[in-house]
Amino acid sequence: MSQIGNAIEKRDQGPAAVIEQYKPELALVAASHVKVDTFARLAVGVLRQNEKLATAASSSPGSLMSALMTAARLGLEPGTEQFYLRPIKRKGVWEVQGIVGYQGIVELIYNAGAADSVVVEVVKRNDRFEYVPGRHDRPIHEVDWFGDRGPLVGAYAYAVMRGGAVSKVVVLNRNDIDRAKAKADGANTEYSPWRTDEEAMWLKTAVRRLGKWVPTSAEKLALPTAAASDRPALPAAPVIDDTDPDDEGPIEGELVD
Incomplete structure (x- = not known):
């Protein structure tokens, strides 16, 4: 177990007490826009609403704090679709696992300030979907919102950058998702979100691939002034790594690890 895990085990008085005790450590790693008191209250609230998660946090407070440290570093809200907290059993011991959600990756893209909008959608069998690279700058996707759309068949993601240019379009079929x-x-x-929230995981897979092609940042970067608006945006520092165990591995690319 890590040094922080060993220290937590010694000081443990229950998950809520551990979170309170380690707020100074959370503050040291948290993105600048994170209000640690609010962050801690959210985390405690999630534990109180989920008995299995609370049991896992009591069993392994070190894993709880490891997950919360990651959420704080990325500036994401724990226990939401930005950053899932789930109980998982490893070698007979219940632990807490933190998983970046698709809304969390979208938030990291917006933080970098280079994208005006991020589009990430699933495609179902009865939708009309058309995308030909070189002919279309973005997919044509028509949905009958009040009819039977059928099962999931794919997902896509792209960003509209400042100035109107469209990023690379990521399109995934079921085989890619599988x-x-x-x-x-x-x-x-x-308790895996692949079982409890499958559509969100399809969205996450698409937007995570998009992270190869657009800047991301844990910090909310200030937008350029009007005088500098014609200059190209600088790439933000990489923030997505292989600490998320529910991903297909670290992203490889110019902007995101």
Whole structure:
């Protein structure tokens, strides 16, 4: 177990007390826009609403704090679709696992200030979907919102950058999604979001691939002034790494690890 895990075990008085005790450490790693008191209250609230998660946090407070440290570093809200907290059993011991959600990756893209909008959608069998690279700058996707859309068949993501240019369009079919799921840690366990929130995980897989092509940042970067608006945006520092065990592995690319 890590040094922080060993220290937590010695000081543990229950998950809520551990979070309170380690707020100074959370403050040291948190993105600048994170209000640590609010962050801690959110985390405690999630534990109180989920008995299994609370049991895992009591069993392994070190894993709880490891997950919360990651959420704080990325500036994401724990226990939401930005950053899932789930119980997972490893070698007979319940632990807390932190998983960046698709809304969390979208937030990291917006933080970098280079994108005006991020579009990430699933495609279902009865939708009309058309995208030909070189002919279309973005997909044509028509949905009957009040009819039977059928099962999931794919997902896509792209960003409209400042100035109007469209980023690379990521399009994934079911086989692409299945390959990503096969590499995910514990994807078929009871509390995995692949089982509890499958559509969100399809969205996440698409927007995570988009992270190869657009800047991301844990910090909310200030937009350029009007005088500098014609200058190209600088790439933000990489923030997504392989600490998320439910991903298909670290992103490889110019902007994101």
